[in-house]
Amino acid sequence: MAKLKRSLFIGLGGTGLKSILHTKKRFIDTYGEIPPMTAFLAFDTDGDSINTKIDSNKGGQRIGLDASEFLHIRVRNPQEILSKQPDLFDFVPTENRPLLVSLTDGAGQVRSNGRFATHFNYGAIETAIRTKLTSILNADAIGHEKYEVNGSDVEINMMFSVAGGTGSGTFLDMAYIVKEVSKGINSTVGVSTIGFAILPDVFNAMMNGPAMANVLPNGYGALHDLDFLMHHNFDKKPLEIKYATKTITIEKPPFDLVFTINNSDKNANTYTNVNDLSELIGLAMFTGASELSGGMASSYDNVKTVIAGGSMKVEDKESWACGLGLSELYYDGNKLGNIYAHKASTSIINNLITPETDSFNLDDIFIDDAKIRENNGDANDELIDSLLSVSPKIQYSFINDVNSIDSEVNAYLVNVEDSAKTEISSNYAIKETDVNKKLSSFIIEHINKSSGVGNIDRFLNALVKHVQLFLEEMKSEQVVMSENDKLYKNQLNQTISELKGLSFLEKKFGPKLNNAKEDVIQSVNLIASNIHELLRRQYAITFFNKLLLTVGNHEENVKNIIQKLQQVEEDCESKFIGLQNQINEQPKKFVKELHRDFVNSVKVSDKDLNISDFIKSIRGNMDGLYDFSEMSTKLISESFWRFSKELPKALEYRNKNINEVLSTYSEDELNKIIKELIIKSNPLWSYNYKGHVINRQHHEAFIIGVPNVKSSVINKKTLSNVLESNQRADFNSTSMQDRIVIYRMEATVPAYAVSNMTLYKEKKESSRISHHIDANWLLRMEREGFDIYPTKREDHSLEYWVTGFIYDFIKFEGENYLAYSEEKGDPIEDYWIELGTYRDEAFTEFKRLKLQDEFKSMIDTKIADLGETENHKLIKEVTVSTNYNEHYSKKNFENSELKDSKMIKVKELFSDEINFVKKVLAK
Structure with a gap:
């Protein structure tokens, strides 16, 4: 039974929405559904965001938000609304008011626009949050064998970017609305709010230009506003947020914990796409609500205790920004199993359409079984013999009356032909039905075997050639029989004439009468037999022509089957190649994919496959593979997938766990x-x-x-x-x-x-708009002297002395140490000031000149120019081994000289420098 924390995941803006989608995907991939103590909610000024979907690992399912999980906080005609209710929206900075345009497709990277949309839609927002929190709190009442609620408290995970307009402009209000709504539902339930804030740097890495103009200054404004609320003295005059139907008094900081997430770590591993960060945060939020929630709650509590104790304060500034990292070791046996299944399908198809080497005799087997062989003249007359006998059963053997011989012979021959036609028509129908049935049965029998489709394709091709050969022989023999018919009829006419021409005495007494009669009888019987032979050829020709049509239909069906199988084979090949390429692509930076080690070793052996088992799986009461001729490739593909995905090896890959x-x-x-x-x-x-x-x-x-x-x-x-x-x-x-x-x-x-705050501030100060969400709060900050930076100063001369060497603002040249100062240096000397020859004296002069503030500004600018990543590389290089001593200190002495008594002060100073580098700078 899974023990899960009550959790509401709120995504603000497009980036926040994608993050909670990844969290939702994790729940579905892990549990097959969304557990009852879990809920999702996204708010965006862009209504098209609800169409965003991502792929699940479960059977190609697409995961998105349903209607109850998304609220489009749009505002039409905001200028008109502002003019009618100026007091309600008096928080909008004056310089930002012209930027209030239709808020239906985004907030235009203006933070106060995002907040305006929140205030305008307060009622709907409050209702949506209340509905989701109520469902989470009622989770205990839901009988479920799969889940157990971990604790009674609710954790609100809120994901947003501080760089844009919607997420950056709404996150503070949303945090307080959540607190207010939760009090109204159940005041005894603890609600903790955790913020996941993506910093602006990743957006700058993705795109530059005017579209990104507000990204960095928005980051400064958002963190400045948040820092003010995290420091606010709630015992003084309270802060309030006024909505149309509600006023919220701010009594606490907005968040219990805030994770500030940049796009690089201390090793300069950098993310260049915000979607990757969204996925990482999505996994982090899922992890916090899953079975890991107990361990994470303990760590969260430890951090809250540390923050509350004040031990992490820096002078007068509270420490509240946390760093988040996550890695995942993942074995996707499902993908490997799918690769195997698709490869198995291609192997099965390849087997089915490739004929066996010993399949050349199928045509002869069928011809002999069907008894339709007609070749080599009279040696093989199987078909025509089955249609009609060679001669009539009743031979013409006696002439009744010589005087009526013509009518007598004609009557006999007409009767022979009529009887023959009746008999051959009946026999033909029986034979045609029998052969067609045998052909169909033969095809179905042999196509549903290993190499069956290829064998039958070859068989039909060979059968056509045989039938064409038989047909040509029948046509050739028909010509001979037609010529014989003329010859035999001429002979009959001649013999009848001779019989009629006998004299009275020859008829009465001579042997010529009997001979003449025998000649007539023989001629009649030749004609009668020839009638049979002609009919046998005529019907055989018709039979073979129709058989060619029937075989042609079967050929067309088999060709169609082969074409469809080849298409399915290509699709399967594309699928497993696609999966292989997907696995072999550059992996996500936070994921180690174990299945990458095995993807190239997924092979299908012939001994793993039993073709007859596949055929059994598709037969049922049908004709098996032959039915593929009338099926769509989609259905054919599904039949292979159903079989292949259940193969033992596919299941072995799929069911293997990471352990x-x-x-x-x-x-x-x-x-x-x-x-x-x-x-x-x-x-x-x-x-x-x-x-x-x-x-x-x-x-x-x-x-x-x-x-x-x-x-x-x-x-x-x-x-x-x-x-x-x-x-x-x-x-x-x-x-x-x-x-x-x-x-x-x-x-x-x-x-x-936090990373790059100096650069954020610099960009904010050169911007023409306000990057704060509340003009009234900003006024109060100014009157109270609030600053995001510490207002007390300590003597950090040693730090700036050391970093001055590292960043090249102090050097040794000629006989003196020199410091760069545009405030106190002479432009003629290129602003370089002499400090002294001995290092300790130079340091004393450095402190006397009070260069600390100027050095701080110059070094911050230098770091901003370098960028956080390059700066990390530099500091790492400086602090490794003896690099500072040998390469960066710009010393004018050898270490051995420090043993001299006159170098005692220099030795003390240099020791302090190295201690600072090793014990402070290296951290």
């Missing part, structure tokens, strides 16, 4: 996999304290989900080989048999220290 797969790896290979997973799980963020911190430890948590803790190949012992001494992992059973998840969080830093 079984991992057990096939050596210890070294396993350690390599674990190391890769830990690297992939590095939190997607970086930070820069900008001189305000010398030494502090972050809270770090590893939560590892395995199918079963008791039997997992990856466990505390195997993990201890690769984790650092200060890292500890908590293991939890997830019941997910195909994957292992590492969820990693790092906490916390103040908002100002």
Whole structure:
């Protein structure tokens, strides 16, 4: 029974919507449905967002949001609404009011537009949230054998980007609406709100130009607004959010935890597509609600305690921004099983359409069985003999009256022909029916065998050639019989004339009468036999012509079957090649796919396939493969899929769990996999304290989900080989048999220290619009002197002295150390100021000149120009081994000289520099 946390997943804007879709996909892939204690809700100013869908791992299912899970927060004619209700919307900054245009297809990357849509649609938003929360809270009342509710509290996971207009403009209001609605439903139930905020950098990586103009400044405005609420003194004059039907008094910070998610980690592994980040966050939110929820709740509580205790504060700034990293070890046996099944289908089809080498005698077997052979003259007269005898059963043997011989002979021959036609017509019908039936049975019998379609195709081709040969012989013999008919009739006329011409005495007494009669009788019988022979050929010709048509129809059907099978074969080949290419594509940065190690070894052996078993699966009461001629390729394809996907080898791939797969790896290979997973799980963020911190430890948590803790190949012992001494992992059973998840969080830093805040602020200050959502709040911030940066200063001279060398703002040239300062330097000297010859004296002068603030600004600018990724590379290079000492310190002495007594102060300073590099800068 799965033990799941009550969870509502809210997606704001397009990015948030995609993230919760990935979460929904995970639930469906894992449990086959959405559990009753789980709900999804998306809000967007773009109504087309509801059409967004992603693929499930289960049978090609497309996953989207249903109508109850999406609310289009559109506003038509916002200018008119603003003019009619100026007090209700007085939060809209003056400079942003002209930007309020129709909010039906997005918020135009203007944060205050997104908030305007929230206020206008407050009633619908409140109702949607209340409906979902009520269904989650009622989960206990739903009898379900598959699930158990983990705890009584509800966790709200809210996903948004701070770079655009909708998500960035709505997330603060939504957080407070959720809190207010939850109080009205059940005040005894604890509700925690967790924000997942994607920072702007990934959008800049995807696209540049005017379309991205507001992305970075929006990020600064959003984090500035959020930081104000996270620092707000709620004992002072309260803040309020006024809606048309409700006023919410802000009594707490909007979120219990906030994860700020950038597009790169400390190792400069960079995401360049926001969809990949959406998928990662979707998995993170699913993980937090799944069987891992217990371990994660404990880590979340630890972080909340740390934040509340104030130990993570930096001067007067609260630390609330958390880093999130996640990696997934995944074995998709389903894909491997599908590849095998499609390959098996192609092998079966290839077998069916490829004739056997010993199938050349099928035509002779059928001809002999059907008794239709007609070749080599009288040697083989099987067909015509079955249609009619060679001669009439009653021979013409006696002339009754010579005087009426003509009428007598004619009557006999007419009777012979009539009788023959009656008999041959009956025999023909019987023969035709019998042969056609035998042909159909023969085709169905032999087509439903190994190589059957190819064999029958070859058989029909050969049968046509035989029948054409028989037909030509019948036509040739018919010509001979027609010529014989003329000859025999002439002979008859001559013999009758001779008989009639006998004299009276020759008729009465002579032997000539008997001879003449015998000649007439013989001639009549020759004609009668020839009538039979002609009829036999005529009907044989008709028979063979019709048989050719029948065989032609069968040929057409078989060709049609072959064509369809070839098309299905091509489709199957395309499918398994597509799956192979999909697996072999560049993997997602947070996923290690074990099935990649096996995809090229999926092979189908002939001994694995039993063609007769496939044929049995499609026969039933039908004609098996022959029925394919009248079936669509779709139905044919489905018949192969139904059979192939249940083959033992396909099921073996599909049913193998990740633990079984991992057990096939050596210890070294396993350690390599674990190391890769830990690297992939590095939190997607970086930070820069900008001189305000010398030494502090972050809270770090590893939560590892395995199918079963008791039997997992990856466990505390195997993990201890690769984790650092200060890292500890908590293991939890997830019941997910195909994957292992590492969820990693790092906490916390103040908002100002989050990656690239300096650049965000710089872009904000050069923007012509406001990137804050509430003009009234901004005024209050200004009057209270609120700043996102610490307002106290400490002496961080050593930090800027060291980083001055690293970033080339301090150098040793000639006989002096020089510092660059545009504020205090002489432009004639290119702004370089002499500090002194000895390093300790130069440092003292550096401090006296109070260059700290200017250096801070110059170094921040330099870091922004480099970019977070390149800056990380530089710092990593500086802090490795003795690199600072040898390459970056710009010292004017050898280390051996520090033993000299006059270098005591220099030695102390240089030791402090190296300690700073190793103990502070390297963290």
